[in-house]
Amino acid sequence: GGRSNPGGFLIEQRRLEKQPAELRVRAFTEITLKPTADSGTVQASRCTDCGVPFCQNACPLQNNIPDWLALSADGDLREAWRVASATSTMPEICGRICPQDRLCEGACTLQQSGWDGVTIGSVEAWIADAAFDNGWVEPIRPLAERGQSVAVVGSGPAGLAAADRLRSEGYAVVVYDRHDRAGGLLTYGIPGFKLEKRIVQRRIDRLVEGGVEFVLNTNVGVDVTMDELRSRHDAVLLAMGVYQARTLAVPGRGPNDTVAALDFLIAQNRVDCGDAADASAPHAAGRDVVVVGGGDTAMDCVRTAIRQGAASVVCLYRRDRENMPGSAREVQNAEEEGVRFEWLGAPKALMSKGEAVVAVRAQRMALTEASAGGRRDIAPVPGSDFDLPADLVIEALGFEPEAFAEQLDAGLGLTRWNTLQVARGGFATTLPGVFAAGDAVRGASLVVWAVRDGQDAAAEIDRYLRARTEEAAA
Ligand code: FAD
Ligand code: SF4
Incomplete structure (x- = not known):
């Protein structure tokens, strides 16, 4: 702290540019283009040093965000790294995958006062990537062995x-x-x-x-x-x-009719790690895919299915967009990549022809009036059944x-x-x-x-x- 930068909000917020969706969907690499030294510095300099670090309080690690933003804005990335790595053992990972809109960035004073918040996560990842690239990441060298x-x-x-x-x-x-x-x-x-x-x-x-x-x-x-x-x-x-995955409890669901989200994701992640593809592992190529669920895991499944070359990908979630647990950013990415969302749709049965699943029967849900002080609930709409064609049904209903x-x-x-x-x-x-x-x-x-x-x-x-x-x- 100590410095003051009241004009920061006048600088335009620029999120990291994303690759166009038609290129994204062919690869399993990260979708954002990395910041340049210039763009990183400019975005860091948007922090107005408001003096009440709501961002820091909203970060589970209590990262000293205003200090490393100021150091980055001054071009002292090495010192920014020293500060960022003091509170976090993985800044480059959190900077990439924290739901910042619900954490640091959501609490940023600029965001709260109607301007676009500082892009804290991408600055954090940028600082840490620079540290790896420049050899500033210190090896672990204990001062003394403790013998335990x-x-x-x-x-x-x-x-x-x-x-x-x-x-x-x-x-x-x-x-x-x-x-x-x-x-x-x-x-x-x-x-x-x-x-x-x-x-x-x-x-x-x-x-x-x-x-x-x-x-x-x-x-x-x-x-x-x-x-x-x-x-x-x-x-x-x-x-x-x-790791115990919740499963769908609907009529027509036999033991081999669905795929657990993590089995689906692990198979692709193995290939990304360099393993040969396993022909017996679940794969979405050419299939009509329905993913049931609305959390991070569901978002990762729909976007993986698109990249594997699915014929169609639908996300079926029983609540609406505003009430889904997954991050809004990921929903947007998925929509850009061609995923269709069926909001307020609950699975009711699996439909089969012979041995094979051919559709998910779903029913429309509606939000109910909130009871006094209560959360709005959902209830089925009578006579609203509809079928989603599916020959790959992925369950992404959470873990116990x-x-x-x-x-x-x-x-x-x-x-x-x-x-x-x-x-x-x-x-x-x-x-x-x-x-x-x-x-x-x-x-x-x-x-x-x-x-x-x-x-x-x-x-x-x-x-x-x-x-x-x-x-x-x-
Ligand atoms: P884990 O990461 O689950 O690691 C536990 C490890 O323990 C595993 O390697 C497992 O093999 C091992 N293990 C378990 N039992 C045994 C045993 N008996 N013996 C030996 N080893 C064992 N969070 C975010 O912040 N952002 C995201 O974008 C995000 N996306 C997600 C996407 C998916 C698909 C999922 C499933 C989760 C996501 N999360 C995300 C949540 C996040 O991944 C978890 O909260 C986090 O990984 C939990 O860390 P952990 O170390 O407690 O457990
Ligand atoms: Fe904290 Fe970084 Fe996550 Fe923001 S992105 S909440 S600063 S760890």
Whole structure:
């Protein structure tokens, strides 16, 4: 702070230019054109340094946004990087995929006062990409080895953020994951057109180079027990995400009639990671696709289906555009790319001919009047059935936690949503020395919250292990 830039709002907001839709739909690469040094500086200089950093408060990481915007506006990207990376272990990832309209950018004073807000996310990604390109990203070099080790179960953003901070503090860190690649949903959930695989990979590479050990293809609870982990390591962090997919409960739905969103996305993400295409994996080429659901996962499925060459792609969502959970930006991208939205449409049955699904029967919903102080609900419109032709039906209805206590340890306390129970205001589970972070605790959430949890859980584990060392010495 300290400087003043009252004229910032006079500069026109320019969002990153997007590739034309007809080019976008042929590739799984990111759709925005990268800022130039000039455009990045100009957009950063729109911050008026309003003095009340609502943006910072609205950022789950409390990123020091006004400071790194001012430094970028002055052309000091290296110092901007130092400030941006102090609070976040993944600025280049959050800058790309945070729903900024609901977080930092939505709270920007310019946005709030009727001007277009500062494009905070793209400036953040620009600073961080410059840091990688120019070699400013410091390798992890702990000052001293602490002689204690931490197991991290799950290599999604929560696990990776914790591994980064713990290794930097000098702990030996072993990350276990049941997948063959690290990254969790950054690698196998979120498609390359939102976040290219190389961006995730260079984060993982940096951890490997810094001495973090990854033990992949290892399902904790099956291939290795919790007891084994707890005896091998001085602390354990559970960051396993939530993976039990909700399914459609409608007549006519046989076990092979639908595809789970994540199975569909993983198959394409594997190809993007360089694997050969698997002929038995679900693919949309030439098919009439209906995706049921209205969240981020549904948006990623419809846009993946378009890119695979689907004959038609419809998103069926029971509420309206204003009440969908997915980001408005993604809906717009999907519409530009040729996805059709059936708002206020609820699936009612799957229609088959012989063995094959041929349509989704849906019914129109209407918003009801809100009860006093209540949220508007939806109700079916009588006699409003309609059929959507479909030979690929993808279920994107959200995720629940798996049976953590059964799989891992009966002593793990759960909440009534079956997420892992942690001590109030912290990360300790009901098992001594075992901590938990990310979606496994919050339920399906956001990358930036997983990063925040991972960083904070690492700090708590550090305090816990230091206290144990002191006790042992006393
Ligand atoms: P995850 O990323 O789920 O990682 C958990 C890891 O644990 C996985 O690698 C898994 O293999 C591993 N694991 C699980 N069980 C075991 C076990 N027993 N043994 C070993 N390993 C195990 N958020 C955004 O902010 N922006 C977006 O644009 C966005 N898009 C999304 C798109 C999709 C399709 C999905 C599904 C989610 C999206 N999200 C988005 C949400 C975001 O990805 C998650 O909130 C975030 O990844 C949670 O991080 P995590 O580290 O807690 O778990
Ligand atoms: Fe905005 Fe997300 Fe970056 Fe925070 S981490 S400044 S919310 S883009």
